[in-house]
Amino acid sequence: xxxxxxxxxxxxxxxxxxxxxxxxxxxxxxxxxxxxxxxxxxxxxxxxxxxxxxxxxxxxxxxxxxxxxxxxxxxxxxxxxxxxxxxxxxxxxxxxxxxxxxxxxxxxxxxxxxxxxxxxxxxxxxxxxxxxxxxxxxxxxxxxxxxxxxxxxxxxxxxxxxxxxxxxxxxxxxxxxxxxxxxxxxxxxxxxxxxxxxxxxxxxxxxxxxxxxxxxxxxx
Numbered sequence: 269x270x271x272x273x274x275x276x277x278x279x280x281x282x283x284x285x286x287x288x289x290x291x292x293x294x295x296x297x298x299x300x301x302x303x304x305x306x307x308x309x310x311x312x313x314x315x316x317x318x319x320x321x322x323x324x325x326x327x328x329x330x331x332x333x334x335x336x337x338x339x340x341x342x343x344x345x346x347x348x349x350x351x352x353x354x355x356x357x358x359x360x361x362x363x364x365x366x367x368x369x370x371x372x373x374x375x376x377x378x379x380x381x382x383x384x385x386x387x388x389x390x391x392x393x394x395x396x397x398x399x400x401x402x403x404x405x406x407x408x409x410x411x412x413x414x415x416x417x418x419x420x421x422x423x424x425x426x427x428x429x430x431x432x433x434x435x436x437x438x439x440x441x442x443x444x445x446x447x448x449x450x451x452x453x454x455x456x457x458x459x460x461x462x463x464x465x466x467x468x469x470x471x472x473x474x475x476x477x478x479x480x481x482x483x484x485x486x487x488x
Contacts, residue, residue: 270450275430282458298328301343302328327340353393359456359477361478364485377398377401377420379416380402384405400421411439411443412443412446414447417433417446421447421449452472453470453474454474456477
């Protein structure tokens, strides 16, 4: 049986916070700017964890090599940045987990590939107080590299081997494994059609927020 962690580290989008509604709004604003009809929400939701470039490719069919890609991505990010927490919220039951964790003075943090300009205001707007927040532009490396996870563990003053890293993408599992952390895959996040989270290189798998919280709130 995997021992309970001394510290929790979360991916942000699709794991800790349901940010898809606000990112979908920005994606469809980009579509509208180009005279296109809005895309269905589930289609956008499945791409959120892949970042702004993936949303541009979905919205307009422009990959990173296209000359108009960067301008389109900036438009999308500007639209998103105007209101990062209009509809975004913690996934169900995670508020209960964090409240219990903090009441017991147990450390937790966030490691995300989201730029700090969007991650920090979102975290603040939701009233979250992670002991560590590592964003895409804080270090030269991003997930699936382990360095952001190591930096977060160092800030929490907990050995990497005693941390769980929880995520909704295969790169989160790769980062956790590389960092020597327990890799925890969740099936409720932003998972593309045809991608089976049970096949990711994780140590633990949880289909629902409720199952994750139940496992973490059992007596240590």
